[in-house]
Amino acid sequence: MKKIQLQLKNLSVCYPDKTLACDKISFRLETGKCLAIVGESGSGKSTIARAILNLLPKGTKRTGSILFNEKELVGISEKKMRQIRGTRIGFISQDPYAACNPVLSVFRHVAEAWHAHGLTFVPDKIITAFSSMGIRHSKEQAGRYPHEWSGGMLQRAEITAASIHHPSVIIADEPTSALDKDLADSILRLIVSLDSAILLISHDLSLVSDFADDIAVCYAGQLVEMGSVTRITNHPRHPYTQALMNAVCKKGGLLPEPLSGSVPDLKQVSSACSFAPRCRYKMEKCLNEAPGLIQGVACHLNDKTGLQQWEPTIDLLNESKEPTFNESKLVLELIGISKRFKESSIADPILDGINLALKTGEIIGVCGSSGSGKSTLLKIVSGIEIPDTGMIRYGSDPLWKYKGKRVIRCLPRNGYTMSVFQNPYSSLDQRWPIWRSITEPAMAAHCKTRPSNSHRKLVAARLLKNAGLSQLNGLERPSELSVGQCQRVCILRALFAKPAVILADEPTSALDVTSAAGIYKLFKDYACQGIAMIIVSHDETGLHSFCDSMFRLSGGKLSRIC
Numbered sequence: 381m382k383k384i385q386l387q388l389k390n391l392s393v394c395y396p397d398k399t400l401a402c403d404k405i406s407f408r409l410e411t412g413k414c415l416a417i418v419g420e421s422g423s424g425k426s427t428i429a430r431a432i433l434n435l436l437p438k439g440t441k442r443t444g445s446i447l448f449n450e451k452e453l454v455g456i457s458e459k460k461m462r463q464i465r466g467t468r469i470g471f472i473s474q475d476p477y478a479a480c481n482p483v484l485s486v487f488r489h490v491a492e493a494w495h496a497h498g499l500t501f502v503p504d505k506i507i508t509a510f511s512s513m514g515i516r517h518s519k520e521q522a523g524r525y526p527h528e529w530s531g532g533m534l535q536r537a538e539i540t541a542a543s544i545h546h547p548s549v550i551i552a553d554e555p556t557s558a559l560d561k562d563l564a565d566s567i568l569r570l571i572v573s574l575d576s577a578i579l580l581i582s583h584d585l586s587l588v589s590d591f592a593d594d595i596a597v598c599y600a601g602q603l604v605e606m607g608s609v610t611r612i613t614n615h616p617r618h619p620y621t622q623a624l625m626n627a628v629c630k631k632g633g634l635l636p637e638p639l640s641g642s643v644p645d646l647k648q649v650s651s652a653c654s655f656a657p658r659c660r661y662k663m664e665k666c667l668n669e670a671p672g673l674i675q676g677v678a679c680h681l682n683d684k685t686g687l688q689q690w691e692p693t694i695d696l697l698n699e700s701k702e703p704t705f706n707e708s709k710l711v712l713e714l715i716g717i718s719k720r721f722k723e724s725s726i727a728d729p730i731l732d733g734i735n736l737a738l739k740t741g742e743i744i745g746v747c748g749s750s751g752s753g754k755s756t757l758l759k760i761v762s763g764i765e766i767p768d769t770g771m772i773r774y775g776s777d778p779l780w781k782y783k784g785k786r787v788i789r790c791l792p793r794n795g796y797t798m799s800v801f802q803n804p805y806s807s808l809d810q811r812w813p814i815w816r817s818i819t820e821p822a823m824a825a826h827c828k829t830r831p832s833n834s835h836r837k838l839v840a841a842r843l844l845k846n847a848g849l850s851q852l853n854g855l856e857r858p859s860e861l862s863v864g865q866c867q868r869v870c871i872l873r874a875l876f877a878k879p880a881v882i883l884a885d886e887p888t889s890a891l892d893v894t895s896a897a898g899i900y901k902l903f904k905d906y907a908c909q910g911i912a913m914i915i916v917s918h919d920e921t922g923l924h925s926f927c928d929s930m931f932r933l934s935g936g937k938l939s940r941i942c
């Protein structure tokens with residue numbers, strides 16, 4: 381029998397603001413096994429990880445039991461916990477930029493665990509580990525700083541830092557959210573091969589089904605279904621698990637089905653089933669009594685002999701919506717864009733003669749492996765980076781003018797483009813409530829009429845509701861939100877501006893499948909109003925479900941794939 385490395389018994393976590401983020405969570409994890417916890421943003425998945433590592437905010441209450449190698453972690457001193465974190469329990473965090481110290485090179489960041497635990501330092505081991513993670517020119521790249529690495533590369537550095545000491549448990553919180561499918565597969569295969577016990581937190585059900593042994597489905601801080609991967613993916617029994625399965629992008633270009641409503645406010649204690657407001661099968665009993673986890677399912681339907689048989693639903697959203705704009709015209713044109721990083725000794729250009737044309741209401745998807753230049757392409761199109769050669773036109777206006785050897789940048793008209801950046805936290809003002817960030821474009825210098833604050837709050841609340849964030853009232857600040865919620869706030873800010881062109885870099889990388897499905901629908905709805913978009917993502921299947929045409933960026937070249 382395999383050794384139990386980690387065992388949770390009735391673990392509850394209550395934040396200082398009385399949010400009950402985890403409610404009586406129990407599971408166990410054995411050596412060599414991988415347990416995946418799946419669920420929407422805000423369902424409590426990351427809180428479980430942080431509770432195990434004792435990385436919760438000051439004043440948070442943990443009750444119940446967390447046994448690590450038969451040693452109780454609830455109530456352990458911070459000094460003892462520090463000896464366990466990093467070497468005996470590895471952690472791969474969701475946001476690799478936030479996890480890195482920006483003034484240390486990536487190499488020194490990974491080496492930090494050696495220093496912290498007083499271990500003998502082996503520089504070559506880090507370089508070799510980077511290479512095995514698929515980082516090209518690893519020796520040169522290692523000396524660079526986090527902002528010089530792409531999100532995908534940095535996430536691989538995080539995985540290196542977490543796994544290099546062969547800990548007995550690795551907790552991976554969305555470890556591959558910034559990686560393309562092939563790279564994500566190879567990296568997870570690498571992690572699983574380490575023979576540690578893996579607690580994998582992910583919203584990517586298809587990824588989970590390839591690597592995990594068991595799945596625990598988390599909703600509103602509770603486990604609502606647990607079982608083997610085969611059982612859960614083929615015969616999901618809880619209505620919430622069924623909804624998650626329906627929201628997975630299917631091959632064939634159909635929009636997945638979003639789940640309406642949102643996770644309830646976890647400050648309100650209720651005796652009803654927490655999923656009842658969104659459940660199509662709810663009964664009288666569900667409103668009076670919360671079901672317990674019996675035979676792996678927490679649902680009153682389980683009491684009956686005939687459980688609902690899950691069938692994938694055909695998405696009603698695929699009914700085509702009529703465009704509301706009259707004329708389709710060229711809004712953006714890229715002509716022969718090339719770019720090479722001058723400070724790098726890497727010979728290959730990152731972009732090599734890129735041509736692209738975008739029309740009103742058109743959505744173009746660009747996929748490609750991590751580090752292939754997708755983000756660089758968007759930065760050039762938005763005017764943040766300067767290309768070595770080539771021209772960009774917004775309508776008939778050039779974005780660049782060449783005067784002799786000098787490049788003079790002519791920014792497009794205000795409000796012509798809006799960007800959704802890859803890192804949602806750093807693209808929001810931490811001091812502002814989110815209603816202010818969402819409606820910020822209304823206060824731009826070129827806007828003639830500026831709405832009142834009360835009107836801005838109302839509009840923000842409506843947009844939040846449309847994006848499945850009705851539990852937020854707009855007064856929250858980014859630090860109070862999950863990464864996925866911040867990502868949707870950034871998307872809403874771009875949609876609110878109704879620009880001619882939206883440039884979105886991995887806009888759904890931190891979203892669970894149901895939230896991502898809702899965002900795909902929003903993109904489609906706004907495209908019908910005439911907004912053109914370039915969406916960069918490593919999720920080719922997701923892009924395929926809502927983009928009009930798709931391109932792949934590889935070796936600096938852009939090639940059309942559909």
Ligand code: SF4
Binds near residue numbers: 659
């Ligand atoms: Fe739906 Fe009732 Fe089951 Fe809750 S207990 S998931 S409301 S059927």
